Amino acid sequence: MALDxxxxxxxxxxxxxxGYAAWFTMDEGLAPFMQRxxxxxxxxxxxxxxxxxxxxxxxLFGLEKSEFKVGDIDYRRLHEYKLGQAIALLALMVIYALxxxxxGFLVATSGFLIIGAFILGERKWHVxxxxxxxxxxxxxxxxxxxxxxxxxxxxGFLLGLGG
Amino acid sequence: xxxGMLIGLQTALSLKMILVVIGGxxxxxxxxxxxxxxxxxxxxxxxxxxxxxxxxxxxLILLAGVYYxxxxxxxxSSILLNAPGVAGTVATxxxxxxxxxxxxxxxxxxxxxxxxxxxxxxGAILLMIFAPMxxxxxxxxxxxxxxxxxVVGLSAIAAFAGTGQVAKAIMMTTLGLIMATVGEGALFxxxxxxxxxxxxxxxxxxxxxxxxxxxxxxxxFLVLKPREMKDSGSGDIKDMRITRAEAWAIAPVIGxxxxxxxxxxxxxxxxxxxxxxxxxxxxxNIATKEEQExxxxxxxxxxxxxxxxxxxxxxxxxxxxxTLGIPGSGTTAILLGALIALNVTPGPRLxxxxxxxxxxxxxxxxxxxxxxxxxxxPLIPYIAKVLMVPRNYLxxxxxxxxxxxxxxxxxxxxxxxxxxxxxxxATALKFADYPLAPLLIGFILGGMLxxxxxxxxxxxxxxxxxxxxxxxxxxxVIAAILIVLPSYRARRARIxxxxxxxxx
Numbered sequence: 303m304a305l306d307x308x309x310x311x312x313x314x315x316x317x318x319x320x321g322y323a324a325w326f327t328m329d330e331g332l333a334p335f336m337q338r339x340x341x342x343x344x345x346x347x348x349x350x351x352x353x354x355x356x357x358x359x360x361x362l363f364g365l366e367k368s369e370f371k372v373g374d375i376d377y378r379r380l381h382e383y384k385l386g387q388a389i390a391l392l393a394l395m396v397i398y399a400l401x402x403x404x405x406g407f408l409v410a411t412s413g414f415l416i417i418g419a420f421i422l423g424e425r426k427w428h429v430x431x432x433x434x435x436x437x438x439x440x441x442x443x444x445x446x447x448x449x450x451x452x453x454x455x456x457x458g459f460l461l462g463l464g465g
Numbered sequence: 466x467x468x469g470m471l472i473g474l475q476t477a478l479s480l481k482m483i484l485v486v487i488g489g490x491x492x493x494x495x496x497x498x499x500x501x502x503x504x505x506x507x508x509x510x511x512x513x514x515x516x517x518x519x520x521x522x523x524x525l526i527l528l529a530g531v532y533y534x535x536x537x538x539x540x541x542s543s544i545l546l547n548a549p550g551v552a553g554t555v556a557t558x559x560x561x562x563x564x565x566x567x568x569x570x571x572x573x574x575x576x577x578x579x580x581x582x583x584x585x586x587x588g589a590i591l592l593m594i595f596a597p598m599x600x601x602x603x604x605x606x607x608x609x610x611x612x613x614x615x616v617v618g619l620s621a622i623a624a625f626a627g628t629g630q631v632a633k634a635i636m637m638t639t640l641g642l643i644m645a646t647v648g649e650g651a652l653f654x655x656x657x658x659x660x661x662x663x664x665x666x667x668x669x670x671x672x673x674x675x676x677x678x679x680x681x682x683x684x685x686f687l688v689l690k691p692r693e694m695k696d697s698g699s700g701d702i703k704d705m706r707i708t709r710a711e712a713w714a715i716a717p718v719i720g721x722x723x724x725x726x727x728x729x730x731x732x733x734x735x736x737x738x739x740x741x742x743x744x745x746x747x748x749x750n751i752a753t754k755e756e757q758e759x760x761x762x763x764x765x766x767x768x769x770x771x772x773x774x775x776x777x778x779x780x781x782x783x784x785x786x787x788t789l790g791i792p793g794s795g796t797t798a799i800l801l802g803a804l805i806a807l808n809v810t811p812g813p814r815l816x817x818x819x820x821x822x823x824x825x826x827x828x829x830x831x832x833x834x835x836x837x838x839x840x841x842x843p844l845i846p847y848i849a850k851v852l853m854v855p856r857n858y859l860x861x862x863x864x865x866x867x868x869x870x871x872x873x874x875x876x877x878x879x880x881x882x883x884x885x886x887x888x889x890x891a892t893a894l895k896f897a898d899y900p901l902a903p904l905l906i907g908f909i910l911g912g913m914l915x916x917x918x919x920x921x922x923x924x925x926x927x928x929x930x931x932x933x934x935x936x937x938x939x940x941x942v943i944a945a946i947l948i949v950l951p952s953y954r955a956r957r958a959r960i961x962x963x964x965x966x967x968x969x
Contacts, residue, residue, distance in 0.1 A: 306633070306897035313636060320643055323658060341922040343653040346915045347646050350639055357636040366632045366952055375690055377896035383689040391688060392885060395864060399881030402872070411865065418861025422688070433858060441869070451517060451873055 305377055310361035317358055321351030390421045406456040411438035466597060469816065473824020476522050477832060485518075486829050489527040490836045493534020494848060498542045502687075502863065503551045504535035505795045505902070506680035510866045512672050512803045513873040521807040522822045526829040528800055529783075533585060533833045534841070536737060536775055540577045541845060544768075545570060553737030553778075556745040556771035563763035571705040576765055577772045578842045579707075580719055584773035585834040587723035588730070588780030592787075593827055595731075596816070599788040603813035609921040609930040611789075613940035615914045618733040618791045619907060620944040624951050625732075625739065626900050631951050633899050638907040644669055645911020664879050671802040673871040673884045674908060678901045679795070680867040681888030686895070688860055705842070707765075715769040718748055726774030730781025733793035737775040737782075744774030780830060787811055787823060791910065795902030798909045805909075 324347035332342060360366055375383060398414045405413075415434035424430055445451050476482060489511075496507045511531050515524035539551035544561035557577065564573035606614070619638050626634035647658045648668025659665040722744045729740040748770040749760045760767045785793045790812035792798035804811055809822060816823045841848070871884045891901055921930040921937075932938055 304897075305893075306899065309894065309897050309899065310636065313640065317639075317643070320658070328657070339923070340926050341919045343655060343657060345922070346918060347643070347657070350643050350646070354636065354639040354643060357632050357639055360632040361636060366955075375686060375896065380689075384691070385689065388685050388688045391685075391860070391864060392889065395868060395885050396882065398868060399878050399885065402878050402881070414865060415861045418864065419857045422857040422860060424855070424857035437862070437865075441865075445869075445873060451876070 307362055307364065310358045314355060314358035314362060317351055317354035320347065321355060324348045324351050387421055387423075391418060394418060394421065403454070404457065406460070407442050407453045408438050408455045409457060411441065469820035469824045470593075470828075472821045473826075473828045476821045476825035477526065477828035482523060482526055482825065482829065483832060485523050485527045486530045486832045487836050487840065489530025490534040490537075490833055490841060491848075493531035493536075494538035494541070494837070494841050495534075497535030497538025497551060498848065499538075499859065499863075502683055503679065504532055504539075504553075505675070505678075505799060506683050506867075507531055507535050508796060508799050508803075509672065509675040509680055510870045512675070512799065512806075513870050515803055516806050517873070519807075521804065521809045521819075522825040524803060524807055525800065525822060525826050528803060529826060529829060530833045530836075532779060532796060532800075533581075533776070533830075533837060536779055537578070537581055537837050537841060538848075540581065540772055540775075541574065541849065544573045544577060545849060551737075553741050553775040554771070555738070556741040557768065557775075559745065559761055559771075560764050560767035563761070564765075564768065567763055569704075569763070572707055572711075572765075573768060574842065574845055575705045575707055576711070576715065576768050578838055580715065580722075580769040580772035581776045582834045582838040583719045584723050584726055584776035585780055585837075586831060587720075588727045588777040589827060589830040589834070591724075591727045591777075592780055592784060592830070596784055596788050596823075596827075599784060600813040600816050603789050606813070606936075607921070607934070608917040608924070609934050609937040610940065612914060612917040612921055613937040613944070614789060615791055615910050615917070617940050617944045617947070618785070618793060619903070619910065619914075620947040621733040622793070622903050622906060624947040626903070630898070630900065631948065634903045635948070637894075637899055637901065638903040641904040641907025641909075642911040642914065644674070644904075645908050646915070664877075664883075669883070669908070670871065670875055670880055671806070671909065673875070673880050674887065675799050675802065675905060676867045676871050677884050677887030678891050678905050680863070680870070681884065682892040682895045682901070684860060684863045684867065685888070685892050687856070687863075691856055711765055715765055718766050718769045719773045722748070722770050722773035723777045726777030727781040729774070730778030731784045731793070733785060733791070736794040736796070737778040740774040740778035740781075741771035744770040776834075783826070787815060787826070788813055790815075790913070792906060795905055798902070798906040802909050 324344045328344035328347070329342060336342065394414060394417055398410055401410045401413075412431075412434040415437055416430050419430050419434075442453060442455055446453050446455070477486075492511065493504070493507060496502055496510075497504065508528055508531055511528060515527050518524050518527070535551060536553055539549055539554035540557045540561070543549040543554045543558035544565055547558050547562040547565075549555045549558055561573045561577065564570065623631050623634035623638060645668070647665055649656045649666060656666055725747065726737075726740040726744055729743060730736060745767060748766055749757060752760065752766060756764065756766060779796075782792075782794050782797050785791050786797040786801060790801065790810060792801045801811060809815070809819065868881055868884065871880050872878070894901060922928065924930065925933060930937060931941060
């Protein structure tokens with residue numbers, strides 16, 4: 303089965319779960335005065351679930367004929383592309399999200415930029431490190447001083463916040 | 466109208482606004498040139514900056530400037546490298562790149578800049594004429610018509626998705642609408658579909674979603690498949706002048722394509738990309754036999770046509786946004802999201818209630834086009850150097866700005882994890898050829914669609930509004946036709962083809 307049909311199967315599952323929630327669980331707690339209303343909080347979601355299930359079924363069973371065309375990237379030969387780099391960068395983004403608060407903006411960001419370049423195959427440390435540090439500092443300066451959005455620059459213990 | 470224009474002029478011609486336009490155009494050109502990053506990603510990345518400026522006129526002017534700049538930058542990389550930065554400039558490379566190969570890169574850039582300028586400026590004049598007209602009609606609309614109009618818009622977007630793609634586009638639109646119902650709605654004041662998760666109480670973040678749908682997959686595609694940058698001597702761009710005969714040759718093309726591009730841009734779902742391809746095809750068909758031979762080999766007409774059309778279409782796509790508050794494309798949907806975040810609701814009352822925003826945007830279009838012509842064109846050889854920035858540095862920065870965009874708006878690190886999660890889903894959808902713009906448009910229109918639907922339901926005590934209001938009925942019929950027609954035509958084409966042997 304092609305990827306688009308697998309995805310339509312997943313989307314069908316999402317729509318079914320959503321539809322179940324809308325049709326069978328939402329109306330129980332509805333206040334009596336609201337029940338006389340022609341529109342309930344569940345009305346629109348009910349309609350959407352029907353529409354979504356219909357569209358997912360059409361794709362799943364291939365009712366709408368389409369010629370398959372390979373886009374920019376052929377997912378069936380994904381291993382031939384730089385998949386490792388992409389996954390490593392995604393992992394790096396997750397690590398960045400988790401370390402942004404505890405490590406502070408400057409440390410996390412310069413680390414992200416330097417390790418990101420490293421993952422992509424850059425080995426010129428004398429360029430990577432200054433570029434990462436300067437970029438992190440200038441973005442921090444712009445965001446916190448010019449746009450006036452507070453971001454903790456350094457780890458808490460260095461700022462005397464106790465971690 | 467004249468009074469409004471004067472207010473707009475006053476707002477747009479202040480020093481701050483002019484700097485904002487220039488800045489927006491330059492940033493747009495800069496990033497638009499990078500192959501693989503479309504205007505939607507660039508605008509999504511710029512939204513936090515725009516919102517933090519606090520002034521809706523300035524924000525919209527900045528984002529509009531970024532939009533034109535991105536299209537212009539996209540044409541530059543199409544012409545110089547045969548690597549279109551944005552889909553709307555793919556047709557530009559058909560004749561632009563052959564001109565570069567012939568050593569006429571400077572001339573090609575000038576023609577592209579002049580064509581863009583004319584397309585954008587004529588588009589802005591048409592916008593000034595048609596937007597107020599449409600606004601006054603739209604003032605007669607009730608919630609029932611608004612509901613129907615949004616359904617038409619969403620159906621048109623699905624219908625333009627391409628052969629065999631209609632069901633996928635409808636699926637994506639529905640998914641966007643479903644995601645919009647998560648969180649606390651304004652109408653009922655009770656949380657829906659939050660599954661008890663506090664972070665979902667206020668719904669999904671629109672900027673996070675925009676980043677995850679466009680910027681992140683595009684960046685990941687760049688990682689997965691590095692584009693080969695063919696250097697075709699773009700380092701020496703010289704002789705940017707065009708002759709009088711060439712100017713005369715492209716003048717009628719520019720005239721026709723400004724009009725055609727603008728009206729295609731107004732249609733929901735058909736944006737700069739369709740306008741540019743159609744413009745190219747039309748001009749090739751009506752050209753003389755000898756000129757037709759030149760198309761694809763460096764014809765100046767073939768270059769001027771898509772360049773005029775895509776800029777006129779960009780301007781045209783502002784018509785439904787500013788007059789109805791309904792975006793017709795992914796880009797204008799992102800602009801709408803930014804406006805809503807700034808407490809401005811575009812729609813027919815925008816012109817009356819906040820004329821300074823409405824007119825300042827239109828005036829800034831003229832300034833933006835002028836900036837692109839007089840400032841960007843001479844700077845192009847220098848800006849083109851950005852194409853030489855090594856990918857190893859560029860990609861971490863793109864990813865970083867994507868993360869920052871989602872973080873600054875919410876100041877919440879969970880948002881970043883949501884961004885990465887959605888980004889992976891969006892990349893998988895992109896692999897399977899599911900269109901992503903309908904999802905975002907559905908998400909942004911979802912709240913309004915439900916509000917208008919609910920209001921009409923309450924007013925008519927049920928769905929009677931559909932047949933009791935002829936205009937609503939008519940619009941819904943149009944929506945149904947839009948959905949059914951592509952499948953019907955594809956089926957008929959197949960039946961016709963079935964009897965014909967495959968000749969090669």
